[in-house]
Amino acid sequence: MTAKPGPPDRFDRRLLAPMMVGAVLNPVNSSIIAVALVPIATALGAPASETAWLVSSLYLATSIGQPLVGRLVDMFGPRRLSIAGAILTGLAGVIGVFAPNIAVLVIARVILGFGTCAGYPAAMYLIRSEATRTGMRSPAGVLTALSVTTQTIAVVGPTLGGLLIQVGGWRATFAVNIPLALASLVLTLFFLPRHTALEAARPARGRLDLLGIALFAATLVSLLLFLMDIQLAQLWLLGLAAVFGAGFALWELRTDDPFIDVRVFAGNVPLLVTYARAVLAATVSYCYLYGFTQWLEGGRGLSPALAGLVLLPTFGVGIVVAAVFGRRPEIRWKLIAGALGQVVMAVLLLFVGPEAALWALLLIAVVVGVPQGIVNLAIQNTLYHQADPTKMGATSGLLRTFMYLGAMLASAATGAFFHTTANTAGLHDLAWFMLAAAVIFLVITLVDRSLRRVDRLATGLED
Template sequence: MSSVLTRRFRAESGSGFDRKLLAPMLLGTILNPINSSIIAVSLVPIGVAFGAPASSTAWLVSALYLATAIGQPVVGRLVDLYGPRRLYLAGATLTGIAGIMGVLAPDLLVLVLARIVLGFGTCAGYPASMYLIRSESERTGKNSPAGVLTALAVAGQTIVVIGPTLGGLLIHLGGWRTTFAINIPLAIACLIVGALRMPKTPAPQRGKGSGLDLPGIALFAALLVSLLLFLMKPQVAYWYLPVLAIAAGAALIIRELRTPEPFLDVRVLGGNVPLLATYGRVLLTSMVGYCFLYGFTQWLESGRGLNATGAGLILLPLSITGIAVSAITGRRTVIRGKLIVGGIAQILGCTALFLMPGAAAIWLLLGVAVIMGIPQGLNSLANQNAVYYQADPERIASSAGLLRTFTYAGAMGAAAAGGAFLSAGSSAAGLHHLALFMLVASGLFLALTLADRSLRLTGRPARDAASA
């Protein structure tokens, strides 16, 4: 797979893209997905080591999600203001520190803190990569980064596939602490290639008000923390959390409208309907994808009676199909067609889940995984490309960070849906209820795609767009 990515990147390098940036871009981009996936096989041994219940070890997952959801647009904004090099190197340093904390952690609390540091440390890679793609496009005068964007998407999907397997191997060799220790050599590699290959870009000059909007960031963080904590446990007893989220959101809008250099330029963002629609699609498709990844897996084990290894093998076609679809279609920059096909595939997959019998044959389970792999490969890549073309060039990194924020918000929503519809020993009825929820979200995704007329031109070559 790496040779395919290299060939694609070299093809665009012939058009002027600097291929020496490939290594730091890919290394930085995979830090977050590898830590998102590798923890899946670590939770049980960590719980045993510290005598902690599953409700406590779940914070190891939520801590990374919360830190990443907040940190991606914040670090992205810093990249927009000060260039990618310093933020990339600082993120790699934090990632290494988090790895050391995990290796030496005496209790679960320190491990959770390590995951928070890890979440912030892994935030720089993706926004920095999007910034570099945009700056290379401006330098060369060629706005066709499809191969590079595909490389980032496929690299992330590949790491998600091998993450749990790698984690199992590391635990077998050296215990659960090795799943934190892996970040130390990865951080060192990022520091080396970042120092050698990342360009020393000067900070953009934006006038006296070019400093970071700390009050805006604080309100944004309050909004996300309140909302995501409620999604983790959506109960009446926590009614105050959505109220706090609404209050923080209102205060954020007022603040950002009054400051000359806002963290979130709500005027520009509010006027950029296509970009807002893309974020909405990301939220919906992430919710569907994570519902399938977590909910279907839970049902395979607790309802269908498969063991963890069997459930993992059933899901393998999901990832293989997603990677293959991304690699095959990545060179095509047209976005709308990919989203329509991905939306239809989501609906077909969710319908199959809704009709799934409790004693479904293995071939049927594998078939559903293959179908759901199609939107995984198409939707994530198409939405990533859409953000590249739709975002304000001066805020490309923070816009890319917001893309990840909506991704993790969808993951939190999926976790809440899974908790509401599935339980230990769930029958097929629980899976059917979850599938109905997914089907509604998939229908909204497809409707939003069809209604967005701007997608007809987004990503198309200038000559085609002019003739449309």
């Protein structure tokens, strides 16, 4: 049922459709839920502190699943993992459609998190495999298409969610995964190869580090449970996370075939700062995505569809900014501009109220589009020049995990400040939290001298 190999001298463009559809499954489910939280809370009688788990559960599953599935793709190829991911995604959609309460919805989101993990690592694996098969560099246009596709889904996610809710209620935001999963499955079966060029070039499969995976998962689960209910009585969870984390690090240093090679941290302080910057930037970004969206519905009284449309300029401006400035090699000024943009956004949120004019809300959305467009791009480019080239895969996977950690922090903060309802007082408290994170992001960027060397590397002034 698979197609024959593509032309020997160029990228097989039949792979583009399954790559793109698989890669969008995670971002569409990350953003579409933003406008569904308030309708779900109303329908099921759940406070904001419980609906926050619908966000955190997906990011927890994805944080664990992304490096795990990436490892499995390396071991067994992209086809098998893409098939499994599509099946899990469709199953999660069915469970969400019939879920009677928040607990079952959380289970659906966990399954969704693991199911949607396969798309991105499978796509990156296929691009590398095509480079091996053709003996040429894969076209830059393929990487650009993959990036723009996932960014576009982030653009339309909240808007699509609002329209689906308008037509079919909040359950439609889960039901949409059924046709998406079916499309991914069919495209995978018809176009993804059973065997790839990388399989012949790679070493023996090795083994799966089950203990490392278990310790990694235990660390993240303990940390998230603490973040979801921060109080002195829960400090034991933070201690448990530290114990599991220490055990994970020690085991990964001792094993010959680690789940995550923690050695990438050794002696690379600039890389650690980049990871910290990723956590801070993602925290602010997702606080806006989830917190501001909930307030638009609960505090400002907008419909889910209109709330999604208010967010649309953020992601539209983000795409334009990324397209215009992404071609410039300099990195430091992009990080500074992005951090300043997040500071300005947080300050603006301190002054909005339940009677805020629609044009003012749209202006905030436009302002947020600037950091949305350049921060993640700059962080990824920074990591590219700081990482050990022989460990680029592990280093990049860890970057995504740290970004998911920021998303989980944002979800926890949103649940804490909107404990019972998404009101204006809670939004202002959340804005102060965002402002603190943005200021720290700005400060560590301004004092980070290693970024000057990164700029020299990016512009070709230093080898």
